Amino acid sequence: MSKIKQDVLNALEKESYISGGQIAKDLNISRTSVWKAIESLRKNGYEIKAVTNKGYQLVQTPNKIDGTLIESIVKKHQFVDHVFYLETVDSTQTYAMQKLRELDDTFIVVASEQQKGRGRFNRSWVSPKQSGLYMSIVFKPQLPLTEIGKFNYHISLAIQRAVSRVTNVEARIKWPNDIYVGEKKLCGFLTEIISESNLIDSIICGIGINLFDSEHLKDVQTAVSLEGAGESEINIEDFFNELIHSMKEAYVDFKNNRFNEILDEWIEHANIFERELTINSYNESYRAKALSIDENGFLDVLDSEGTIRKVISADIELN
Numbered sequence: 001m002s003k004i005k006q007d008v009l010n011a012l013e014k015e016s017y018i019s020g021g022q023i024a025k026d027l028n029i030s031r032t033s034v035w036k037a038i039e040s041l042r043k044n045g046y047e048i049k050a051v052t053n054k055g056y057q058l059v060q061t062p063n064k065i066d067g068t069l070i071e072s073i074v075k076k077h078q079f080v081d082h083v084f085y086l087e088t089v090d091s092t093q094t095y096a097m098q099k100l101r102e103l104d105d106t107f108i109v110v111a112s113e114q115q116k117g118r119g120r121f122n123r124s125w126v127s128p129k130q131s132g133l134y135m136s137i138v139f140k141p142q143l144p145l146t147e148i149g150k151f152n153y154h155i156s157l158a159i160q161r162a163v164s165r166v167t168n169v170e171a172r173i174k175w176p177n178d179i180y181v182g183e184k185k186l187c188g189f190l191t192e193i194i195s196e197s198n199l200i201d202s203i204i205c206g207i208g209i210n211l212f213d214s215e216h217l218k219d220v221q222t223a224v225s226l227e228g229a230g231e232s233e234i235n236i237e238d239f240f241n242e243l244i245h246s247m248k249e250a251y252v253d254f255k256n257n258r259f260n261e262i263l264d265e266w267i268e269h270a271n272i273f274e275r276e277l278t279i280n281s282y283n284e285s286y287r288a289k290a291l292s293i294d295e296n297g298f299l300d301v302l303d304s305e306g307t308i309r310k311v312i313s314a315d316i317e318l319n
Contacts, residue, residue, distance in 0.1 A: 004029060008037040009072055012048065012058040019055035044068055061237050064130055065112045069237055074108055077244050080137065082107035088129070090116040093190060093206035096136035100194070100202060103138075110135040118190070118206075131214040132225070133240065137247070139203040141255055145195050148203075149297035149312070150259040152176045152191055155205060157266050158250035159187055162243040169229045172271035175290070175299055175316055179209075180271055183318065184224035186210055209243075211236070263293060271318065277301070278317035279309075287319070 004027070011023045020038075024031045038048055038056060045062025061069055067085030074083045082105055089095050089111040096109045111134045114127030127134050141147075156173045163171040163179065163186070171187075172180045179187035187209040194202040210217060210225035211234055217223055226234050253262055267273070272290045279288050279301060288301035288309065299311040 004033055005037045005040055017054040017057050063236050070110045073241050073244055077248055079244050079248050080108050081105035084109045086111045088113045091118055092134055092136040096138055096204050106138055106140050108137045128214040128216045131212045133209045136206040141200050143200050145198045153266050154250040154254040158246040160269050162246045166239050166242045167231045169231050173269050175272050181224050181229040186224055276319040280315040
C-alpha cells in the first residue's frame with residue numbers, strides 16, 4: 001500500500017471527523033491526493049462518510065484480511081520495523097527467510113493465502129484464501145541460545161489470550177506450540193532460529209490461525225476454525241489488533257526473562273495435564289503423563305514404567 005494512502009487512513013482513525021484540508025496540511029500533500037487516497041480506500045471496502053462543514057469520518061473497516069488494515073494495526077502498536085502483506089504466497093515462513101537475506105530488522109509477513117503453508121516436521125498447513133490468519137514474524141532478541149526453550153510458552157499464551165479476550169471460544173494450549181478447542185487444532189505455530197556464537201540472532205515464528213470454515217478445512221478432521229467453534233461474528237480488525245497487542249506483550253516478557261511469571265497462567269490453560277499422552281520423539285514413542293514444566297521450559301513426564309523423563313523436543317498426541 002502507498003505511504004499516502006496509509007497516512008490518510010491513520011489520520012481518519014485518529015479523529016471522529018477531519019477535513020480534507022486538514023489532512024492535506026498535516027501530511028503536506030495536496031487535497032487532490034487526499035481525495036484519491038480516500039476513493040482508493042473506499043474501493044478496498046472502507047466505509048468513509050463525507051459531511052459538509054465537518055469533513056470525513058471513517059465509519060467501518062472491511063471485515064477481511066487486507067494489507068491496509070494489517071499495516072495500520074502493526075504500525076499502531078509499533079510492533080516491528082517492517083510490514084509485508086501478500087495476497088498469495090507459497091509460505092510466509094519461506095518468504096521471511098528470503099527477506100532475512102536483505103534485512104537486519106524485525107518484520108512481519110502476512111498473507112491472505114498460502115499455497116504451501118508448513119508447520120513443524122514439514123507438515124502442510126491448509127491455508128485457503130481469506131479463511132485464516134497466516135503470518136511469520138521475525139524477532140531479533142540477541143539472547144543466549146539457552147533461552148529459546150521458553151519462547152514457545154510466551155507465544156502460545158499470547159495466542160490463547162487473544163482468542164479468549166476477543167471471542168467466546170475456550171482455547172487451550174497443547175505443548176509445545178498448538179492451540180486447541182476441545183480435541184481439534186485451531187492454531188499451530190513454527191519456531192525457527194538463526195544463531196551465532198551461542199546467541200539467538202533471529203527467531204522466525206510462523207503462525208496459522210483458522211478463522212472461518214472452508215471446504216478445505218472441513219476435510220481435515222482434526223482441525224477447527226473460530227467459526228466452527230461457535231464464534232458466529234468474527235471481527236478481523238478486533239482479533240488481529242488483540243493478537244498483535246498480545247504478541248508484543250509476550251515478546252517483552254520473553255526479552256525481560258519473565259518466564260516464571262507467566263508459567264502458572266500457561267499451565268492453567270494447557271490441555272496436557274491429567275491425561276495420558278503419547279510422546280513421539282526423534283527416535284522413540286512412548287506413553288506418559290505430564291508432571292510439570294521445569295525452569296528451562298522442558299516438559300517433565302512420567303512414563304508407563306514409572307520413569308521420570310525430561311522432554312525437550314517432541315510431538316505429543318492427546319489420548
